[in-house]
Amino acid sequence: MDEPNGPYAVELRQLTKQFPGRGGGQPVTAVDHVSLQIGQGEFFTLLGPSGCGKTTTLRMIAGFELPTAGDLLIQGRAMTNIPPNGRPVNTVFQNYALFPHMTVADNVAFGLRVKRVSKAEREQRVQEALALVQLSDLRQRRPAQLSGGQQQRVALARAIVNQPQVLLLDEPLGALDLKLRREMQLELKHLQAHLGITFIYVTHDQEEALTMSDRIAVMQQGVVQQAADPVTIYEHPVNRFVADFIGESNFLAARVAATTNGRTEVDLLHGAWRLPVSLNGHGAASQPALTITVRPEKVLLAPPAELLNGAMAGSKLYCAQGVVQEAVYIGTDTRYQVALPTGESLVVRAPNMRQRGQDYKVGDTVQVAVYEEDLRPLWG
Amino acid sequence: MERNKLSWLTLFIGPSALWLLLLFVLPMGAMALFTFRAGSFGAEREVFTLEHYRDFLSQHSYHLLLWRSTWMSLWVAVLSIVLSYPVAHYLVFRAGDRRILYLLILMVPGWISFLLRIFAWKVILGSGGALNSLLLWSGLIHEATPILLYSPLAVVVVLVYVWIPFAALPIFASLQRIDNSLLEAAADLGSPQWETFLRVVLPLSMPGVGAAFFLVFIPTLGEYVTPLLVGGVNGIMYGNVIQSQFSRALNWPLGSLLSLVMLVVVLPIMLLFNRLIKLEEIVEI
Ligand SMILES: Nc1ncnc2c1ncn2[C@@H]1O[C@H](COP(=O)(O)OP(=O)(O)OP(=O)(O)O)[C@@H](O)[C@H]1O
Ligand SMILES: [Mg+2]
Numbered sequence: 295m296d297e298p299n300g301p302y303a304v305e306l307r308q309l310t311k312q313f314p315g316r317g318g319g320q321p322v323t324a325v326d327h328v329s330l331q332i333g334q335g336e337f338f339t340l341l342g343p344s345g346c347g348k349t350t351t352l353r354m355i356a357g358f359e360l361p362t363a364g365d366l367l368i369q370g371r372a373m374t375n376i377p378p379n380g381r382p383v384n385t386v387f388q389n390y391a392l393f394p395h396m397t398v399a400d401n402v403a404f405g406l407r408v409k410r411v412s413k414a415e416r417e418q419r420v421q422e423a424l425a426l427v428q429l430s431d432l433r434q435r436r437p438a439q440l441s442g443g444q445q446q447r448v449a450l451a452r453a454i455v456n457q458p459q460v461l462l463l464d465e466p467l468g469a470l471d472l473k474l475r476r477e478m479q480l481e482l483k484h485l486q487a488h489l490g491i492t493f494i495y496v497t498h499d500q501e502e503a504l505t506m507s508d509r510i511a512v513m514q515q516g517v518v519q520q521a522a523d524p525v526t527i528y529e530h531p532v533n534r535f536v537a538d539f540i541g542e543s544n545f546l547a548a549r550v551a552a553t554t555n556g557r558t559e560v561d562l563l564h565g566a567w568r569l570p571v572s573l574n575g576h577g578a579a580s581q582p583a584l585t586i587t588v589r590p591e592k593v594l595l596a597p598p599a600e601l602l603n604g605a606m607a608g609s610k611l612y613c614a615q616g617v618v619q620e621a622v623y624i625g626t627d628t629r630y631q632v633a634l635p636t637g638e639s640l641v642v643r644a645p646n647m648r649q650r651g652q653d654y655k656v657g658d659t660v661q662v663a664v665y666e667e668d669l670r671p672l673w674g
Numbered sequence: 675m676e677r678n679k680l681s682w683l684t685l686f687i688g689p690s691a692l693w694l695l696l697l698f699v700l701p702m703g704a705m706a707l708f709t710f711r712a713g714s715f716g717a718e719r720e721v722f723t724l725e726h727y728r729d730f731l732s733q734h735s736y737h738l739l740l741w742r743s744t745w746m747s748l749w750v751a752v753l754s755i756v757l758s759y760p761v762a763h764y765l766v767f768r769a770g771d772r773r774i775l776y777l778l779i780l781m782v783p784g785w786i787s788f789l790l791r792i793f794a795w796k797v798i799l800g801s802g803g804a805l806n807s808l809l810l811w812s813g814l815i816h817e818a819t820p821i822l823l824y825s826p827l828a829v830v831v832v833l834v835y836v837w838i839p840f841a842a843l844p845i846f847a848s849l850q851r852i853d854n855s856l857l858e859a860a861a862d863l864g865s866p867q868w869e870t871f872l873r874v875v876l877p878l879s880m881p882g883v884g885a886a887f888f889l890v891f892i893p894t895l896g897e898y899v900t901p902l903l904v905g906g907v908n909g910i911m912y913g914n915v916i917q918s919q920f921s922r923a924l925n926w927p928l929g930s931l932l933s934l935v936m937l938v939v940v941l942p943i944m945l946l947f948n949r950l951i952k953l954e955e956i957v958e959i
Contacts, residue, residue, distance in 0.1 A: 356858075356862060357861075358858055358861075377861070378858070378861040378862050379861045379862070379863075379864045379865055379866055380864075383862075384862055384863065385858075385859070385862045387855050387858070387859060389853075389855060391853065391855040391856055391858065391859040392859075393856060393859070393860075393873075393874060394878070395877045395878055404860070404863050404865070404873070405863035405864055405865075407873075408860075408863060408864050408865040408866075408869055408873075409864050452863070453863075456863065456864070
């Protein structure tokens with residue numbers, strides 16, 4: 295098959311992996327009919343909670359696990375019968391898997407040695423790869439003599455020196471402390487842009503995924519829930535799982551109140567707010583109940599009068615009165631829990647623009663407000 | 675502070691140091707001292723002399739025997755490793771969950787008396803034995819002869835047989851320690867299986883190979899029962915001479931000297947081997 299711009303870097307078609315249950319137990323479906331198309335040069339992230347099948351998906355692409363069903367194509371070529379050493383991909387392992395008996399330089403040279411690249415070219419490429427990850431000074435060290443961050447770079451250099459078409463990274467920064475992880479996130483991102491290699495990146499850290507990726511696939515129990523760019527994933531989650539897993543969300547129960555002239559309106563906060571929603575193909579009759587979600591930072595706390603008076607033309611503002619139940623200071627923001635009279639409660643994140651001491655205390659009565667377009671319906 | 679540190683050190687190292695002193699250093703010292711005594715008993719024992727050293731140096735047959743025994747032990751050690759390595763490799767990488775069971779089965783012959791197993795080999799190798807019958811039947815030979823029995827080769831064959839399970843153990847342990855992700859990393863970098871074996875598995879199992887080597891080599895060098903039973907006149911080893919100095923000639927000083935010489939021969943071989951496979955460099959990991 296030929297795409298307009300050549301084949302996808304990696305294509306998964308209904309890819310499925312079942313592990314036999316231990317001791318005659320139920321088989322485990324680690325990856326369940328996953329279909330993904332990953333473009334050339336894309337930074338693609340598999341994101342999801344522990345055990346959702348990220349590693350298994352990556353291992354099938356690398357060739358360490360055979361799919362139970364479905365097809366896998368790399369650069370348009372079917373990979374079913376091709377062993378790991380024949381695939382145009384390289385992996386950065388979570389535990390780095392550096393060869394302990396070899397120096398840094400020998401580790402990096404490994405792939406070129408087995409491909410019988412001439413000594414001169416090999417040395418040049420090893421040198422370049424080590425320079426790229428800023429490890430030229432440590433080339434004669436052994437892995438045991440390196441810090442975690444340095445080992446991580448060796449693993450990276452060992453993979454990219456082979457100039458793979460696709461680089462697979464399984465939580466490569468998982469073992470590093472926060473500061474180093476932030477640094478490496480940026481470095482990896484730059485490196486990817488510089489090399490133009492397709493990255494398939496596994497993480498369970500949603501912030502990392504949002505910062506680094508061109509596109510993210512959010513997985514749960516072996517199923518891809520949503521695959522989209524970070525903004526879409528964050529702003530338009532397709533279901534409650536995605537909205538909950540990526541960042542923080544408020545969920546408000548709603549039910550369909552009226553469908554007139556093709557316009558559907560839903561009631562929430564027991565009818566205090568009536569909101570028009572687009573059906574998006576969901577039948578209102580079959581789905582009378584739905585959830586409305588709103589991000590904590592999109593809830594306005596005590597909005598100024600001019601906003602309430604409708605100064606922002608074109609968008610409706612929904613208001614309610616509440617009582618502060620909890621106020622947690624977290625540096626840039628304060629996170630409030632506000633109880634509404636209807637029994638629900640809203641999490642609100644308000645930036646700390648004012649002096650400390652002028653913010654709200656537990657027990658204060660406050661007004662909260664949300665713009666119509668920030669209230670997002672989740673069906674099903 | 676300094677005193678405190680010292681007492682802690684004594685507490686921790688003390689027991690093992692004492693152990694070493696009692697079971698190792700003192701007996702060695704006593705043995706070394708004995709090499710200077712004129713005789714084994716009575717008044718002679720109190721006389722100190724270099725007579726035995728002269729004796730040893732002038733007796734060419736001792737040197738020859740030591741040389742040959744070292745060679746035989748090297749062969750036994752190397753063959754045991756070569757034959758037990760594939761077994762250990764199979765157990766670790768192919769046998770799956772059954773590896774421990776198979777390992778136990780490998781050890782079963784070890785529960786049978788050592789002597790009994792040697793006699794079994796006599797039956798196999800001897801003139802009325804299985805090997806002879808087979809060769810006769812196949813027409814390769816026309817007259818029953820103890821082809822193998824009573825030769826250095828018989829000693830080597832029997833000892834290799836005895837040592838294989840023991841040599842397999844440390845190799846098994848070192849292969850078991852190799853993280854599967856290293857093998858995957860090698861495959862991921864394009865390496866076919868045989869090359870992964872040569873570049874990753876074999877080097878990382880060297881500590882086990884080294885341990886197996888010494889486990890076999892050192893006791894074999896001092897071996898005297900097997901040569902006595904299947905070695906014949908040409909198959910005797912250095913250990914037989916030591917044994918006869920103690921039991922028959924009752925020349926304990928010379929026996930001690932012969933033992934000491936063996937120790938002196940083993941040490942450089944150990945150091946050399948250590949260097950070759952860079953034991954400590956791998957163990958440091
Ligand atoms: N070799 C295996 N045999 C049996 N079950 C397995 C095997 N490997 C993985 N699984 C199961 O498959 C599911 C997915 O595992 P996987 O390692 O892909 O998760 P993951 O998303 O990478 O999780 P984590 O973030 O914890 O690494 C889990 O339920 C796991 O227990
Ligand atoms: Mg994983």
